[in-house]
Structures are given as structure tokens and as C-alpha cells.
Amino acid sequence: MITAExxxxxxxxxxxxxAQKLLVVGCNTCVAVCLTGGEKEAEILASQLRLARKQxxxxxxxxxxxxxxQCENEYLDSISEQVQKAxxxxxxxxxxxxxxxxxxxxxxAVVPAxxxxxMGYVKEHHxxxxxxxxxxxxxxxxxxxxxxxxxxxxxxxxxxCGGSQGGRCEISPDVPCAWQEIYDxxxxxxxxxxxxxxxxxxxxxxxxxxxxxxxKMEGFKP
Amino acid sequence: MIAGSNLEKVLASGxxxxxxxxxxxxxxxxxxxxxxxxxxxxxxxxxxITDNQTAIARMSSMAAARLTIEQGLEPIMQMTCRDRNRLAxxxxxxxxxxxxxxxxxxxxxxxxxxxNHPESLGVFDLDSITLIRMVKDMRDAPQFQCGExxxxxxxxxxxxxxxxxxxxFPFRAMRLAKKVDAGIDFCQTQIIYNLDKFExxxxxxxxxxxxxxxxxxxxxxxxxxxxxxxxxKNRVAGMDVPDExxxxxxxxxxxxxEGIDICVEVIKRVREIEGVAGVHIMAVEWESAVPEILxxxxxxxxxxxxxxxxxxxxx
Numbered sequence: 001m002i003t004a005e006x007x008x009x010x011x012x013x014x015x016x017x018x019a020q021k022l023l024v025v026g027c028n029t030c031v032a033v034c035l036t037g038g039e040k041e042a043e044i045l046a047s048q049l050r051l052a053r054k055q056x057x058x059x060x061x062x063x064x065x066x067x068x069x070q071c072e073n074e075y076l077d078s079i080s081e082q083v084q085k086a087x088x089x090x091x092x093x094x095x096x097x098x099x100x101x102x103x104x105x106x107x108x109a110v111v112p113a114x115x116x117x118x119m120g121y122v123k124e125h126h127x128x129x130x131x132x133x134x135x136x137x138x139x140x141x142x143x144x145x146x147x148x149x150x151x152x153x154x155x156x157x158x159x160x161c162g163g164s165q166g167g168r169c170e171i172s173p174d175v176p177c178a179w180q181e182i183y184d185x186x187x188x189x190x191x192x193x194x195x196x197x198x199x200x201x202x203x204x205x206x207x208x209x210x211x212x213x214x215x216k217m218e219g220f221k222p
Numbered sequence: 223m224i225a226g227s228n229l230e231k232v233l234a235s236g237x238x239x240x241x242x243x244x245x246x247x248x249x250x251x252x253x254x255x256x257x258x259x260x261x262x263x264x265x266x267x268x269x270x271i272t273d274n275q276t277a278i279a280r281m282s283s284m285a286a287a288r289l290t291i292e293q294g295l296e297p298i299m300q301m302t303c304r305d306r307n308r309l310a311x312x313x314x315x316x317x318x319x320x321x322x323x324x325x326x327x328x329x330x331x332x333x334x335x336x337x338n339h340p341e342s343l344g345v346f347d348l349d350s351i352t353l354i355r356m357v358k359d360m361r362d363a364p365q366f367q368c369g370e371x372x373x374x375x376x377x378x379x380x381x382x383x384x385x386x387x388x389x390x391f392p393f394r395a396m397r398l399a400k401k402v403d404a405g406i407d408f409c410q411t412q413i414i415y416n417l418d419k420f421e422x423x424x425x426x427x428x429x430x431x432x433x434x435x436x437x438x439x440x441x442x443x444x445x446x447x448x449x450x451x452x453x454x455k456n457r458v459a460g461m462d463v464p465d466e467x468x469x470x471x472x473x474x475x476x477x478x479x480e481g482i483d484i485c486v487e488v489i490k491r492v493r494e495i496e497g498v499a500g501v502h503i504m505a506v507e508w509e510s511a512v513p514e515i516l517x518x519x520x521x522x523x524x525x526x527x528x529x530x531x532x533x534x535x536x537x
Contacts, residue, residue, distance in 0.1 A: 153333050154304075154344065158351040159397045161330050162385030162412060163459035170459035171333050183390045195396065198404055200352040201308065201367060 002030040003128045004037060004094040004114040006045070012090070013052055015111045019060065019088030022049065024113070025079065025101065026066030027093035034128065037092035037114055039066035045092060045113060070097030076104040083108055136206025136213065142194055144185035149202075151178035157199040159183075224407060225361075225379040227324035228296045229268040232500075233408060233437045237524025238493065239500030241298065241410065241439060242266040242512050244290065246281035255286050259293035261509045265516055267523045268296040268325055270410070270502070274305060277337025284314055288321045298381060299323050302331025307347035308356065308367050315360060319376030327381040327410070328353040332459075351404045354382060358405030380405055384438075385412035386423035387462035395426035398436070408437040410502040413454075415484075416462040417491050424495050433497030440492040443504040444511045445481040448472035482511060486518040500524075 006012075016022055024046045032038025046064040053062065065082045067075040070093040083089060083101070088109050091098040094116040101110045120128025133150045139157070140147050149155050153171045160179030163170025167180045186192050204210070223230060232239045242262050247254040262269050271290060273283040287297035299318050301311060318326065330350040334342045348356065356367045357380050364375030384398040398409060414420045420440070427433050445451045445463075448471040455463035467484060474480035485503075492498050501521075505511045516522065 153335075154330055154349065155346045156330065156349045158349055158400055159393060160388065160390065161350075162383065162388045163333070164388050164390070165460060166389060171335050177389070180390055183393055195393065196400065198351055198355065198400060201348050201356070202352075204347065 001033060001120060001122075001128075002094045002096075003034050003117045003120045004031050005034075005117060006036050006041070006092070006114055007112070009048065009052075012045070012113050013049070016049065016088060016090055017053075017056070017058060019086075019109075021060055021086045022062045022088050022090060023082055023086035024049070024062065024064040024090045024092065025070065025083075025097070026064065027068075027070040027091070027097050028066055029069045029071075031093055031114065035126070037094075042066055042092045045090075070100050073100070073104055076100055080105075134207070135202075135204070136210075137203055139199065139202075142197070142199060143182045144189065144191070144194070146178060146182045146185060148178050148182065151176075151181075155202075157202060159195060225324045225377040227268065227379045229298065229325050230379045230407070232267045232524040235524065238521065239267050239437070239439060240265070240516065240521055240523045241500065241502045242269050242509070243272065243502070243504045243506060244269040244286070244297075244509065245272045245275055245506055246283060246286035248278065248280050250281065252289050255281075255289040256293055258509050259290050259295045262512060263293060263295045265513050265523060266295070266503070267500075268298050270298045270300055270327060273300040273302045273329070273331070274337070275332075275506075277304065277332050277334045277339070279338060284318050284321065284323070287318065287323050291322050296325070297323055298325035298327050300327045300329060301353070302329045303346050303348050303350060303353055304331030304334060304344050307345050311348070311353065312356070312360065312366055315357060315376050315378070316372075319378060324377065324379055325381060326357060326378045327383065328357060328406070329383055350382060351400055354380060354401055354404040354406055362405075379407050381408045381410060382406045383412070384409050385460045386414070386420050387412055387416065388460045391419075391423075392426075395423055395430055395432065398427060399430045399432050402432055402436045406436055408439065408499070410439045411441040412460055413441045413443040413504055414488055414492060415467050416464050417488065419462060420492070421495060424497050428497050437499040438497055439500040439502040440488075440495075440498050441502045441504055442485050442488050442492070442515075443506070444478075444485040444508065444515060445471060446508065447477035447481065450481075478511075482515055482518065485515055489515070489519045489521070 024042050026039045026042025028038050042064050046062045050062045065079050069075050083105050090111055090113050092113045098110045098112045118130040119132050121131045123129045130150050135149050153169055164177040169175035169177045186194055244258050271283040271287045283299050287299040290297040328350050334344045359365050361375055364372040382401045386394055448468055451463050451468045451471050454461045471477050489501050503512055
């Protein structure tokens with residue numbers, strides 16, 4: 001799932017201080033699961049803003065509304081009335097949310113309350129780890145089902161670098177070496193021969209260096 | 223001869239090769255290169271010119287390599303995958319060859335988080351192995367990575383690094399074999415202090431046929447004292463410094479002298495190992511120790527063309 005964390009409160013205040021009618025829009029899917037931008041968190045943020053604005057002598061109003069998914073027009077349509085009344089919209093969704101609002105309400109100013117992190121696997125309760133960077137060309141069939149593009153700090157395709165020691169990455173003892181994991185898994189599967197082949201050079205044009213990607217399901221009418 | 227470099231000639235002659243390291247400065251001062259080159263001249267068959275070593279911005283390895291040639295010393299230009307994509311790398315490879323550089327060492331590079339720009343974007347468009355293959359194709363096909371023809375091929379003696387002390391250990395010789403398959407002519411290893419492990423690594427290399435297809439130069443370095451030994455043991459990724467070495471240095475009256483002695487002992491032992499074709503002395507910021515190491519080790523660079531301008535001329 002997509003993970004996002006709320007920005008520093010001071011940063012949010014600086015972005016929103018000029019607005020008389022502020023609308024905080026929550027999103028009840030990914031950011032609700034990571035407890036950072038769902039209905040409850042949007043309401044808490046609105047309360048904090050109301051208090052801070054009162055202390056600073058800023059008048060006006062802070063309203064909230066939450067939709068199931070800010071990445072779909074259908075849900076964004078349903079809050080048209082509230083959005084029209086606001087002079088600034090603050091979204092607590094991942095970055096797709098505020099951009100979706102901009103697309104749907106082109107004349108409205110929209111700012112993000114969140115920093116979007118990554119696509120994460122739930123490692124344990126409330127801990128997510130990046131297992132995929134959506135590079136558009138999956139190679140994990142060759143690497144024991146473990147992605148070195150997402151999980152190796154140097155995105156290596158052909159084995160661990162000289163900094164791999166004791167199963168840890170050279171960048172930090174807190175980071176597991178993806179290639180040690182790949183090696184151990186292939187060894188356990190009796191597939192170490194897979195590592196003899198030379199992979200790459202990787203085609204990056206299917207990833208975020210190829211401009212915005214579009215996915216279209218054939219056979220469906222828009 | 224593939225590239226006609228001095229290093230290639232020395233290795234082909236069967237002489238025990240000596241390479242050293244020359245780190246470019248964190249400045250635009252060419253005099254630093256000139257001074258270091260003059261210390262190393264006559265004491266190495268070729269010198270490695272590091273490329274933004276430990277992810278710290280420095281004078282470019284290509285420029286420093288050319289300055290080294292002008293001092294009559296042959297450079298091994300290092301190239302890391304961290305700072306450039308394949309377009310920039312190919313441009314630099316063509317440029318380097320045009321400037322008379324004849325040896326290229328292909329590396330992945332230290333992670334940018336270690337250097338003085340930890341917030342930078344690490345490129346890693348290629349890894350060391352795909353870089354090696356690209357250089358080989360540019361030289362031998364000759365073609366760009368995309369498959370387009372190159373009308374005037376860069377003649378380069380291709381090298382790589384190998385670290386017998388990184389994990390997983392059983393994959394280390396195999397990874398070097400992949401580099402050989404990708405197209406290297408020589409390799410230089412991480413600094414060796416743990417000789418038992420290095421001997422095992424070399425045994426695996428012989429078993430995989432690596433030593434028949436690639437010249438292996440054992441990496442060595444003089445330690446300046448117990449503090450430096452401890453730092454390398456505990457803080458430098460991929461280093462293995464046995465306790466007895468730390469102890470020996472801490473007890474020594476003249477630690478620098480002892481450090482040179484240890485380095486010489488390592489050189490003498492690696493010379494005995496089948497498949498070791500030379501040594502690579504990494505006296506980082508202590509280039510002046512190199513002549514003394516060679517003297518005590520009884521080594522003379524096996525240079526077959528001393529006095530000749532290395533690396534050819536610009537045409």
C-alpha cells in the first residue's frame with residue numbers, strides 16, 4: 001500500500017495561514033490504514049489548526065470532509081459543494097489526492113498536508129518497508145522473489161557490492177543487504193546458478209524516468 | 223596487445239606488476255597531482271586515479287589522469303556508477319581514450335551517503351558488471367551500449383575491483399567470475415590483512431578458472447598506527463583487519479615503520495599465492511611510503527618501457 005506521513009505542523013501552518021476558509025480533506029484508504037491521513041487524523045489536524053489560528057488571531061473557518069479515495073473523481077465529485085466554498089483546500093491524502101483535487105477543481109488552490117513515502121509491505125503492525133519502486137519491469141523471477149531495485153541501496157543487478165557485511169548494507173547496520181537475502185534464498189532453493197547470469201543494463205524507461213505512466217484497461221469505456 | 227598500456231605489457235610479460243593509488247585533490251590545483259605523480263613515478267607500473275573517492279567531490283579522474291600522463295606516469299582511470307548515467311559514462315570513456323588514457327577501472331562506487339553530499343541522488347544507472355560489458359562492447363564490437371556503431375573505438379585495458387572480505391563470502395569469487403565473463407582484463411582487490419581468507423578466495427578463483435582469464439593484483443596498504451587499524455577494522459565497510467595486527471601496531475615503538483613492515487610481509491606472502499599477478503598499493507595520502515615499501519619488499523615495477531611517454535599521444 002501507499003504510505004504517507006504528515007508534514008511538520010509549522011510547515012502546514014505556513015502553507016495555510018493566508019486562507020480565510022480552509023477545507024481539510026481526508027482520505028479513508030491507504031493513509032487511513034497507516035493512521036496518518038484518514039477521517040480521524042484530518043479532524044485532529046483541523047482542530048490543531050483552529051487552535052493555532054485562534055492564538056495567532058487569524059479569523060475565518062477550518063472545515064473538514066473525508067472521502068473514501070481521493071484518487072477517484074467519483075469521490076471528489078461528492079465534495080464539490082464544500083470545495084467550492086473554501087478558498088484553500090488542504091489534503092491529507094498521498095500526493096495523488098491533492099493532484100486529483102487540482103485536476104477536478106482547476107480554479108481552486110490546493111496544498112498537501114502529507115509527504116508521500118513509498119509503496120510498503122506491512123512488516124509488522126504499523127511498520128512498513130519499501131519492497132517495490134514500481135520500476136515497470138519486474139525482475140524478481142531472477143532474484144529469488146526479492147527486488148534489488150527497491151531493496152539494494154545501489155539498485156545492483158548482479159550481486160552484492162563490496163560493502164555487504166554480516167548480512168547488513170554498507171549504508172547502515174539497520175538496513176539488511178538485499179543481495180545477502182537473495183543469495184540465502186536462492187541457496188535454500190538450490191538455485192544459486194541463477195546468479196551466474198549477467199542481468200541488465202536495466203531499461204529505466206518504464207520507470208519514473210520515462211515521464212508519467214498511464215495504464216489503460218482495454219475493452220472498458222471511459 | 224588489447225589496449226597497449228604499460229600495465230598490460232607488464233602483466234603480459236609475466237612480470238610481477240606494481241600499481242599504486244593517486245587521489246585527486248578537493249581543489250582545482252594541478253600541482254597536487256604533479257607532486258604525487260613525481261613521488262610515484264618509477265615506483266609503479268600505473269597509478270589508479272580515484273573517482274570522487276568515498277563519494278566526496280574532487281577533481282575529475284579524467285582530468286587528473288591526463289595530468290598524470292603529462293608527468294610521464296601511466297594512469298588507471300577509475301569510473302564509478304554512482305555519479306553518471308550511461309550517456310555520461312560513454313562520453314567520458316570516449317574522452318578519456320582520446321586523451322591517451324589506456325586503463326579503465328570499472329566500479330559501482332561507495333554509496334553517496336558516506337560522502338560530503340549525502341543528500342545527492344545516486345545514479346547507479348548501471349552496476350559495475352553492466353559497465354564492464356559496456357566498455358568491452360565499446361572497445362571490441364565496437365558499439366555503444368544502445369548497439370550503434372562506434373567509428374573509432376576506445377582502446378582500454380579493462381579492470382575491476384574484488385573484495386574477498388565482503389559477504390556472502392562464497393559469492394565473492396563467483397562475482398569476480400561474472401566480471402571476467404563481462405569482459406575485464408585485470409582486477410585489483412580490497413586491502414588484504416587477513417591472509418588465510420584471501421588464500422581461500424584465491425583457491426576459489428583458481429577453481430572457477432578466473433586466474434587464467436584475468437590478472438589479479440592483490441590490494442595492500444600500509445597502516446600508520448593502531449588507531450588507523452582500529453578505524454579500518456570497525457568503520458570501513460568491507461575491511462577485515464585481524465586483532466593481531468592492531469595489537470602489533472599498538473605495541474610498536476615506531477608505528478609507521480611497523481605499518482610499512484606489515485605491508486611488506488603481506489606483499490611477500492601474496493606473491494607466493496598462485497594466480498596473484500601483482501600488487502596494488504593503496505597508500506592513500508601517504509604516497510611517500512610507496513618507495514620504501516618497494517625497497518623493503520625487494521620489488522621493482524616491472525615496467526618494460528620506462529622513459530617512454532605512457533598511454534600514447536593525443537592525435
